[in-house]
Amino acid sequence: MLIEWAARVGYGARGFVYLSVGALILLAAVDLIGDSVGTKGALEWLAQRPLGRVWAVLIGLGLAAFVMWRLLQSVFDADHEGTSWRGLGTRVSQLFSAFSYGALAVAAFGLLKGPPDDPAAEGVAQSRDYAATVLDLPFGKWLLVAGGLAIFGIGISNIIKAAREDFTEYLxxxxxxxxxxxxxxxxxxxxxxxxxxxxxxxxxxxGFHAEASEVTSFGSALNAVERQPAGPWILVLTALGFVAFGLFSFIEARFRRIRPPRKLKPLP
Known part of the structure; x- marks a missing residue:
């Protein structure tokens, strides 16, 4: 029962984060706020609001609960995906998701010391610092290119999943x-x-230019899209998509089948 409630709280926390991101992107698209933000930027924006530290703690705890559930799904096969190629692929994806939301939970707790004065600028600076670190490594130029291709792969895999996945299977x-x-x-x-x-x-x-200064943050990349022809409309559609994902996360929080593994069957 505790695992089930933790998982449902986790889905709810994920939904709240994506609803916040979608709302902020939408406000940016219609010029009611300055810049678009990603998930970390949304947390920083919330931390600047009244009771910001309370929001940071609640979201951090919720995301930590979601990380626990993702680990049960991936490592101990809570969803009974099995060890076929398809099942292993799903479980590896869930493992990467655990790492991603774990980093976001750490970022949420890090806001207890106070949000940055300029979250957008800090996000860009951090991204460029990471890129500079990669470029300093042997074959750093190609490692950065590979990182970009990995991000591209994540994006394409989400689009493919939208077309192929039966999202009601676990509801x-x-x-x-x-x-x-x-x-x-x-x-x-x-x-x-x-x-x-x-x-x-x-x-x-x-990566191809070996210039860390050309790297930017998720939110700044969306701002670059907004400056293109029809960019504001693309941003509005993106915002509505993020809101939709947040709403579906709330649906999962209520209706998803949570099956804690009876036997521990870690990845081989």
């Missing part, structure tokens, strides 16, 4: 409700996947 809801909520998941994954592509392109270009 314990009526067939009618499942049919209604499945489009939220598809739209959300397309938006997430497409949002990675501009950043991937910039990282690849930075």
């Amino acid at each position: 314990a809801c009526s067939a009618r409700l499942c049919r209604r909520v499945a489009p939220l998941a598809r739209l959300g994954h397309v938006a997430r996947g497409a949002a990675y592509l501009p950043l991937a392109g910039l990282v690849v270009i930075a």
Whole structure:
């Protein structure tokens, strides 16, 4: 029961983060706030609001619970994916998801010491520092290119998942409700996947040029999209997709089948 509640809290925390990101991107697209943000930027924005540290703690705890559930899914096969190539691929993806949300949970707790004065600028600076560190390594130029291609792969895999995945497979809801909520998941994954592509392109270009200064943050990459023809409309669609993904995460928090593993079967 404790594991089930932790998993549901985790899905809810993920939903809240993506709803916040979508809302902030939408506000940026209609020029009501300055810049678009990614997940970490949304946490920093929330930390600047009243009771910001309370939000940081609650979201951090929720994301930590989600990381625990992702580890049970990936390492101990809570969803009974098995050890086929498809099952292992799903479990490895869940493991990477655990690392990603773990980093986000750490970032949330890090905001207890106070949010940065300029989150957008700090995000860009951190990304460039990481790129400079990679470029200093042997074959750093090609490692950075590979990193950009990996980001591109994550984006494309989300889009492919939107087309192929049965997102209602793990939901314990009526067939009618499942049919209604499945489009939220598809739209959300397309938006997430497409949002990675501009950043991937910039990282690849930075690698080829061996220039860390050409790397930017997730939010700044979306700002670059906004400056293109029809960019604001693309940003609005991206924002709605993130909101859809957040809403589907709340659906999962309520209706997902949570099956804690009875036997521990780690990845071979």
